[in-house]
Amino acid sequence: MIIALTATTQLGGIAWLIGRPFRQSLLVSLASYAVLSISAIWVAPAFGRTPLSCVPEKGGAHAGIIFCVTNRHYVTPELKSALNDIVDDLNTSFPGIQLGVLDASFPFLNDFPMLPHLSHNDGRKADLAFFYKDSDGRPLPGGTLRSPIGYFAYETGRSACPATRFDLHWDLNWLQRVWSKHELDIDRTSKLIEAATANPRIRKVFLEPHLQKRLDVNHPKVRFQGCYAARHDDHIHLQL
Ligand SMILES: [Zn+2]
Structure with a gap:
């Protein structure tokens, strides 16, 4: 326990x-x-971490309530400021946009494992939710999720990895029909990746290769995380 x-x-x-x-x-x-x-x-803050906002606000980044309740919404001040800059950048194309953040880090101690992530252990990484549209093509507010915790609702596309039982690249095919059917908002999501890669503080963005193609993002900072880490066609991972 x-x-x-x-x-x-x-x-x-x-x-x-x-x-x-x-x-x-x-x-x-x-x-x-x-x-x-x-x-x-x-x-x-005495340990070099600061919480992200837990309240959705227009023109800002916020963590989902489940991440706030479980203390998984802490980042370094540098990452917080990079996220603010990214939202400011998005605001020029989509005024009043709000950005939903999923898992970031715990409040204390570096190298403290935060399952199931391999690397969210120093406040320098955060996962971002995709933007979605409803069935009529209307943009849904940033932070709207397809699954209750934001993860495991995969976009359809060809996997770059072989099906293996013992890795963190879970496919969970049986769960996919349960999630809401919101459609990926290509415009806002690709603009988000563009803003993240343009930010000088951000060094890496992880996204599954089939989504890199679909979103037409081609930047050396956008990488494939490999087959042993979690899939990145349900969220975007970025790090300083
Ligand atoms: Zn991540």
Whole structure:
């Protein structure tokens, strides 16, 4: 339990331990978790991390509520400022646009593993949601997701990897029919990648090769993450 809660929320394992000696242990654990998580907002800057906004705002980047509740919305000030610049850039083409962020990093400690990611352990990486359109072709607000956690709702396209059972490149074909059918918004998503690659602080952007082709993005910073890491046709990964 401690390992599972620590691996998913960083502070949940401690909160669970605090609650153990009490009769109302679940209640005490939940209250401790809330106190620890709220305190992290003020303490994390001393460790070189800052939280992303959890509230959607026009012309800004925000983390989805599930990432905020699980303390997975922390970045370095440099990445926060790069994300702000990227949204400013997008605003010139799409005024009032809002950018949805998925997993970033935990509030404390470098090299602390954040499952299932291999590299989100230093505040210098963040995953961005794609932009979508509804069935009538109207743009949906940034941060609208196809699956409850933003991941695993893959765009259709030819995989660059062989089907292997023991890697993080999960296909989850059986889940695909469950997700909403929002259509990928090519204009806003390709503009987002263009803004990210144009930002001098951003060094790498990961995207599946079939989407690089479909979005017509061709830049040395846009890479394929390889076959052993998670698929990147459900989100965009960027890093400083
Ligand atoms: Zn990532």
